[in-house]
Amino acid sequence: VDDAPDGELVRRFVAGDAQAFTELVTRHERRVYSVCLRILGDREEAADATQDTLLTVVRKLESFRGDAAFTTWLHRVAVNVCYDHLRRAQRRPVLHRQLDDELPAHEAGPPVPDHADAVAGSQDVAAALAAVPEDFRIAIVLADLHDLAYDEIAKVLDLPVGTVKSRVHRGRIALARALGIDPADRSGEPPGPRRTSQEQRP
Amino acid sequence: MSHPTVRLIDYVDGALAPEERAEVDAHLRGCATCRAEVRLAEAGREAAARLTTPVAPAGLAEAALAEAAGLAASRAPEVRSLTRSSRRAGAPRWAAVVGAAAVIALVVLVAPKLGHGPSSDTASMAAGAGATVAYPSASAVEIQHANYSLNDLPGQAAQLRASFATSSSFDGAAEAQPSASGVSAPALQGETARISVSRLRDATACLDRAFGNPDGSLARVIAADFEGHSAYFGVYLSGPDAGLPPTLLQLDVAAVHGCRLLAQSTARL
Numbered sequence: 444v445d446d447a448p449d450g451e452l453v454r455r456f457v458a459g460d461a462q463a464f465t466e467l468v469t470r471h472e473r474r475v476y477s478v479c480l481r482i483l484g485d486r487e488e489a490a491d492a493t494q495d496t497l498l499t500v501v502r503k504l505e506s507f508r509g510d511a512a513f514t515t516w517l518h519r520v521a522v523n524v525c526y527d528h529l530r531r532a533q534r535r536p537v538l539h540r541q542l543d544d545e546l547p548a549h550e551a552g553p554p555v556p557d558h559a560d561a562v563a564g565s566q567d568v569a570a571a572l573a574a575v576p577e578d579f580r581i582a583i584v585l586a587d588l589h590d591l592a593y594d595e596i597a598k599v600l601d602l603p604v605g606t607v608k609s610r611v612h613r614g615r616i617a618l619a620r621a622l623g624i625d626p627a628d629r630s631g632e633p634p635g636p637r638r639t640s641q642e643q644r645p
Numbered sequence: 646m647s648h649p650t651v652r653l654i655d656y657v658d659g660a661l662a663p664e665e666r667a668e669v670d671a672h673l674r675g676c677a678t679c680r681a682e683v684r685l686a687e688a689g690r691e692a693a694a695r696l697t698t699p700v701a702p703a704g705l706a707e708a709a710l711a712e713a714a715g716l717a718a719s720r721a722p723e724v725r726s727l728t729r730s731s732r733r734a735g736a737p738r739w740a741a742v743v744g745a746a747a748v749i750a751l752v753v754l755v756a757p758k759l760g761h762g763p764s765s766d767t768a769s770m771a772a773g774a775g776a777t778v779a780y781p782s783a784s785a786v787e788i789q790h791a792n793y794s795l796n797d798l799p800g801q802a803a804q805l806r807a808s809f810a811t812s813s814s815f816d817g818a819a820e821a822q823p824s825a826s827g828v829s830a831p832a833l834q835g836e837t838a839r840i841s842v843s844r845l846r847d848a849t850a851c852l853d854r855a856f857g858n859p860d861g862s863l864a865r866v867i868a869a870d871f872e873g874h875s876a877y878f879g880v881y882l883s884g885p886d887a888g889l890p891p892t893l894l895q896l897d898v899a900a901v902h903g904c905r906l907l908a909q910s911t912a913r914l
Contacts, residue, residue, distance in 0.1 A: 615689030
């Protein structure tokens with residue numbers, strides 16, 4: 444196994460070593476698919492976006508300057524491809540969109556065997572995530588799922604750090620609301636009958 | 646005191662210094678609005694962190710790896726290593742159709758785009774003039790929001806024939822750059838709304854099921870409606886022998902659901 448840093452693999456690929464790119468794909472393909480799946484909420488769309496991202500990476504790798512981390516740059520390419528897919532999905536004829544919407548967002552794709560979402564709670568969260576407005580959704584996917592630092596996300600999205608933090612914050616709140624979490628806190632209030640978050644769910 | 650909105654973000658992230666945190670705590674004790682905001686943001690943050698990162702389905706990198714092999718080969722000092730590296734990188738099936746000549750393989754591997762239409766394939770065929778002729782081969786499904794009818798079919802086949810006849814003249818002339826717009830130029834001209842590499846496998850299998858492994862090389866696959874049914878349109882080229890230009894074009898239509906045979910049309914090239 445090649446343990447050269449990403450930047451070194453990029454240099455080797457640009458110099459004509461195809462195997463270096465294969466290694467980059469092995470390292471990062473899952474990350475790309477994950478970001479696309481969580482942003483797009485649809486397996487088939489995510490699969491297409493992943494392919495588009497990897498193709499774009501091949502074609503643009505020469506222009507990768509190495510002053511940003513490769514993973515930051517990779518996220519930037521992936522997020523831009525996802526934005527394109529979201530735009531195209533909006534342009535789809537209404538009939539097709541309605542058909543798609545009838546399916547739970549994360550099950551709309553082909554039946555790819557994947558037990559990851561069977562983990563308790565993850566499936567609910569994935570469905571709730573689809574209800575979060577896309578700018579906020581992208582921000583929390585990068586921050587809380589992929590653990591990118593705010594300044595990295597700022598580079599990925601080409602936004603000021605303050606805007607990124609605000610989007611992450613509002614995204615978290617929107618996600619909690621979509622999950623039906625009760626915003627009232629019990630500590631400073633008198634005890635009394637209270638609805639559970641379960642009952643609040645639509 | 647006004648709500649310390651900006652500091653609440655850092656509070657939720659645990660990024661405040663102890664004395665700042667104490668100040669926010671003091672505010673929270675007296676402000677139900679901010680308490681609710683913090684509670685929701687913390688819950689949302691924990692929920693997002695519970696999401697898993699699923700394993701990507703197999704094969705998503707194939708097109709990129711093939712392109713990488715081609716690009717790397719064009720940059721590497723030794724072009725000869727191309728065939729080996731492209732195979733190692735898992736070149737897709739269409740590359741295998743290409744004849745033995747390394748020159749052809751180079752052009753094909755450098756040329757492909759997602760929208761791999763007949764015109765882009767012409768470059769590879771042109772390069773092979775005098776050597777082996779490779780038939781164009783579909784690398785993605787072209788998705789159209791159009792509805793074709795049975796009456797359209799002979800006309801569509803004839804137009805497809807014309808598109809291959811003009812762009813595949815095998816005279817060695819370099820064709821236009823492969824481009825996405827080149828894809829929608831030939832017949833079955835409904836506007837290509839989207840192309841999908843991942844559906845190619847399903848589409849090919851479906852056409853194979855409907856037609857019992859049709860003869861020839863699958864040059865294009867279009868997903869559109871046929872008489873109101875979701876359908877795959879497979880365009881096959883076949884010829885007398887490997888190495889000679891195709892002489893027959895076959896347009897097969899199969900239902901996406903159930904892979905039933907819907908229609909077929911052929912045209913001599």
